[in-house]
């Protein structure tokens with residue numbers, strides 16, 4: 043029977059979940075695959091504290107497995123697979139690099155360290171003839187990395203839409219269902235442990251942008267770096283706009299969008315209205331989903347739990363078994379460098395429809411002045427709705443545009459005369 047020793051870097055939610063699941067899998071692995079997988083060392087910050095936390099969680103990790111020194115994991119010759127569950131860019135990326143340099147397969151769930159150091163980690167893995175697995179870095183248990191990297195490798199993917207951050211999807215879902223404002227729902231999410239005490243990484247779209255850079259690189263076979271992704275979070279979204287949008291047939295989601303048309307690539311993360319009948323519009327709560335379009339696969343959608351210790355552990359254990367059994371690791375086929383692929387032309391002038399809410403003085407002639415501004419930039423209006431506003435003498439004017447270049451929409455908005463017509467919200471709409 044093949045004996046495989048693992049080392050863990052970090053043992054919080056995910057490390058604990060993987061430890062538990064490996065325990066449950068032992069018998070199956072022995073019978074089915076003739077392998078025995080055991081954890082030999084676990085890096086923690088403080089052994090005494092880790093023992094106390096594990097006891098509280100009911101996680102039976104023997105004290106002798108714990109170490110406070112990374113090299114006990116990354117440099118131990120008996121360990122063949124290092125699993126990184128620390129989070130954050132550094133020192134996680136450095137430790138993974140060291141493990142790879144010592145000829146160990148590396149498995150990570152860490153999108154930040156991967157998105158920012160992928161080139162170096164892959165180069166080191168290739169040099170050492172070992173593998174780098176990261177299925178849980180995007181979409182938790184959803185097997186989207188394998189689908190893009192292996193199953194659809196021969197297809198030509200031209201569009202990806204992803205709900206790839208559970209915290210923001212949870213907040214937007216509750217705002218839509220309960221008509222509550224952002225701050226109130228965020229506080230609730232924090233109380234329930236669904237949002238961090240400092241929620242910036244999630245609500246400002248960084249987390250989704252790290253993940254989108256990984257997905258887009260795999261899908262388009264070229265490096266899309268984090269810096270290349272336009273980003274807007276959900277902090278300015280109001281329950282009122284969600285409700286007006288719904289009345290017009292749209293549902294709001296924080297989407298990661300990546301499109302490729304010839305050499306032109308656009309990558310962006312922002313709140314987006316989708317037609318309410320779109321399959322992504324029905325992905326609620328903390329669920330994640332990724333919608334993919336390709337020349338041959340056409341439309342497909344993967345949906346599931348994007349977070350949580352056991353769903354994520356399930357994806358990671360899949361990577362562990364693959365690493366334990368693999369003879370020849372598979373690397374993405376694109377040239378993985380620190381820079382955006384020079385064959386791509388990145389654009390910030392994508393075609394988009396827009397939902398625009400204006401607070402307009404309620405008197406004749408205002409509509410004509412607004413229409414004039416849009417006409418000057420050749421932005422045509424698809425529909426318009428007038429609603430009462432809280433301010434006396436004003437009305438909410440809601441416009442949905444036809445597709446137009448992003449910059450033309452922005453220029454049209456800059457032409458509005460603020461004294462009669464104030465911009466309150468601009469949310470992009472995908473009519474897909």
Ligand SMILES: NC(=O)c1ccc[n+]([C@@H]2O[C@H](COP(=O)([O-])OP(=O)(O)OC[C@H]3O[C@@H](n4cnc5c(N)ncnc54)[C@H](OP(=O)(O)O)[C@@H]3O)[C@@H](O)[C@H]2O)c1
Pocket residue numbers: 051052053054055056057085086087126127128129130133151152153178179182348349350351354
């Ligand atoms: N949670 C999820 O549902 C989920 C889903 C998908 C992917 N992921 C990814 O999985 C990774 C782990 O997430 P998690 O939720 O398990 O986080 P977590 O509960 O905070 O666990 C991380 C653990 O690593 C420890 N750690 C951090 N730096 C360390 C260092 N230098 N030396 C030793 N130990 C160190 C932390 O100790 P302290 O607590 O003392 O800092 C903590 O125990 C992250 O990359 C995350 O993005 C998480």
